Amino acid sequence: DAGITQSPRHKVTETGTPVTLRCHQTENHRYMYWYRQDPGHGLRLIHYSYGVKDTDKGEVSDGYSVSRSKTEDFLLTLESATSSQTSVYFCAISQNRDSGDNEQFFGPGTRLTVL
Amino acid sequence: DAKTTQPTSMDCAEGRAANLPCNHSTISGNEYVYWYRQIHSQGPQYIIHGLKNNETNEMASLIITEDRKSSTLILPHATLRDTAVYYCIVMPNDYKLSFGAGTTVTVRA
Numbered sequence: 001d002a003g004i005t006q007s008p009r010h011k012v013t014e015t016g017t018p019v020t021l022r023c024h025q026t027e028n029h030r031y032m033y034w035y036r037q038d039p040g041h042g043l044r045l046i047h048y049s050y051g052v053k054d055t056d057k058g059e060v061s062d063g064y065s066v067s068r069s070k071t072e073d074f075l076l077t078l079e080s081a082t083s084s085q086t087s088v089y090f091c092a093i094s095q096n097r098d099s100g101d102n103e104q105f106f107g108p109g110t111r112l113t114v115l
Numbered sequence: 116d117a118k119t120t121q122p123t124s125m126d127c128a129e130g131r132a133a134n135l136p137c138n139h140s141t142i143s144g145n146e147y148v149y150w151y152r153q154i155h156s157q158g159p160q161y162i163i164h165g166l167k168n169n170e171t172n173e174m175a176s177l178i179i180t181e182d183r184k185s186s187t188l189i190l191p192h193a194t195l196r197d198t199a200v201y202y203c204i205v206m207p208n209d210y211k212l213s214f215g216a217g218t219t220v221t222v223r224a
Contacts, residue, residue, distance in 0.1 A: 004158075035212070043159065043214035058211055090158050097210050100147050100166060104212060106158030 003027050004107035006091050012113045019078040021110050023091030025071075032074040033092040033104065034058075034066060036085075043090070049074055050097065081114045088112075119203045124219040127197075133190040135218055137203030140184040147206045148179060150188045151214070152199040159202070159214070162188065193222045 003026030013019050023032060033048040035058075045058030047066040055066050063085060065077045078085055091107040120138040127133040139148060149164040163170055163177045165186070170177045176189040190197055202217040 033212070037214075042216065043212065045211045045213065048211070059213065092158075092212075100164070100206075102147075102149075102206055102210050103161045103164065104159075105161060109156075109158050 004091060004093060004105060006089075006107040006110050008110060009108065010111045012115065013081050014115050015082055016080050019081050019112065019114075021076045021089055021091075021112070023074045023076070023107060025074075025091075025093050027093060027095075027105075028071060029093040029095045029105075030071075031094045031097055032068065033094075034064070034074065034076045035090045035092065036060065036087040037090060037109075038087050046076065046089075078112075081112075083114050086112060086114045119205055119215065121201075121203050121216075121218045123216065124221070127190075127193045127220060127222050129195060129222050129224050130192055133193040133197065133220060133222070135188040135190075135201050135203075135220065136185065137188070138185045139203070139205050142183050142205050144183075146208070148177070148183075148186050149204045149206050150175070150177065151202045151204065152197075153202070153217075154196075154199040162201075164206070193220075195222050195224065198222045 005024045007022045034046040035043050037043045044060045046064050049055045049068040067075045089110045092104040094104045147164050150162040151159045153159045163175050165177045179186045200217040200219050202214045
């Protein structure tokens with residue numbers, strides 16, 4: 001299994017509070033991704049990173065920010081959590097980004113509940 | 116982006132081959148077909164991908180039709196641990212993955 005860990009694995013928080021999720025990899029892969037998975041919506045990309053300090057928005061980026069100060073760490077921050085951000089969050093990594101060489105390896109996920 | 120269509124669910128007997136179909140009739144010439152699966156409560160797992168030639172790895176085989184409008188993932192000897200949701204994806208050129216509903220595969224003893 002790819003060396004990807006996510007922390008915390010479970011979190012319950014209240015509306016309006018800031019939340020930071022961490023993704024840590026030991027594979028030295030250049031690309032890192034944050035997804036959320038919800039019933040009825042499948043898996044959707046929030047943000048991704050193509051290098052240290054290089055990030056870009058995905059499909060559902062509103063209300064989220066990211067930072068990547070080291071190759072191995074990619075942080076996802078909910079500035080002010082809302083109930084609509086209750087979800088399971090997955091981090092993924094890939095070595096390349098070409099269409100034919102973009103195997104993404106996923107972490108175990110973080111289950112976030114916003115009350 | 117090319118969309119895919121998969122059956123909602125299918126059953127398979129343990130030890131038998133599982134053949135999972137996927138339609139992707141709007142696929143472009145340079146778009147790859149990827150397969151992932153997700154076992155309950157775990158992160159998605161990459162299985163295999165291909166462009167137009169058939170591909171095989173230690174997990175599965177991927178058969179892509181000559182016109183590339185459909186493909187079949189084959190699990191040669193299904194085990195109970197292969198029970199999962201299987202996702203067929205056409206990798207968009209902007210490499211941003213999104214999964215639909217997939218096929219829920221139940222392997223029965």
